[in-house]
Amino acid sequence: AQKITQTQPGMFVQEKEAVTLDCTYDTSDPSYGLFWYKQPSSGEMIFLIYQGSYDQQNATEGRYSLNFQKARKSANLVISASQLGDSAMYFCAMRERGTSYGKLTFGQGTILTVHP
């Protein structure tokens, strides 16, 4: 079974509007971390936001917020006031604590295109 599922291969949004990128995950480990990374065409992996499984509040970082619904195993990324520079591939990922440091398992990604 897929541990991280991103069902939207591509998304389009108008500049200055908000957009939600979907992510669901599967784990039985009570301790885990959820991440969103941005990968522009240059190829670098840019960390955006992190949510720990025990965090009570949804994570926010500037224009990025993570809509964490633990019971649904959902960790959607919300980008407010989209900018042209937000056009990129976005990856949802998870680390499970397990017995040691967890590897990061990635979803297949969503390509976001911001239109002027």
Added chain:
Amino acid sequence: GAGVSQSPSNKVTEKGKDVELRCDPISGHTALYWYRQSLGQGLEFLIYFQGNSAPDKSGLPSDRFSAERTGGSVSTLTIQRTQQEDSAVYLCASSSTPVGELFFGEGSRLTVL
């Protein structure tokens, strides 16, 4: 440097040759990871090292792939008898915590002709 450093940034080789890719993690980070990303695809886990523990090699695609980490710091990923399907960007990352952020290098782009 402050970030994860990878070399070479680009490598073009002929089918059948061996290649070595190097990763220098952030100082003090005990966990080091190798991922592979084929064009337009997601990131595929290859191997990870954590302190003095045995590495998790569960993602290595074949026995042509191997990696070592010397002195708990620098790591080398070796691909023997390269094939065209090995062409990809190889990303290295490091971390200082069990479930926190991974810091990525800029990757080594491998092209096998």
